Amino acid sequence: MADTLHLQDITIECRLGVYDWERATPQTAWVDLELAVDAAAAAAADDVEATVDYAALVQSIRRLAQGRPYRLLETLAEEIASLVLGEAGTPWVRVRVKKRALPGVGYAAVELERTAARRRAGRRPARGRRRSVASER
Secondary structure: OOEEEEEEEEEEEEOEOOOHHHHOOOEEEEEEEEEEEOHHHHHHHOOHHHOOOHHHHHHHHHHHHHHOOEOOHHHHHHHHHHHHHHHHOOOEEEEEEEEOOOOOOOEEEEEEEEEHHHHHHOOOOOOOOOEEEEEOO
16 A cells, blocks of 8 residues: 555644643644555545545544643654554554744654554564654744
């Protein structure tokens, strides 16, 4: 399956941060997703039932993010990846979670890739497999 669905800058409200004051009130964060899809099958049917209902997926991600406080971007990203693999039925997902973090830094982000096979095997993420990104805007 070589087709990819991209969802960029999904806005979420969540309690996210290492410090208590960061989790005291909801803050805005952003999620970027890439997931494997079979675009040819969906295009042939021209039917949303033959592809990922990304409106429903976005709502699920927002509910997840609002459901509890998170200390780490990594934890939220892992839970989003697991949700996408389960709900979208995709064999592969890339998740990036971004938030404003420090003065003079556009955002801090964590990006990870997960597969359905890894999820089924119940494996924990390998150390060093995540990539943290900071970008000046």
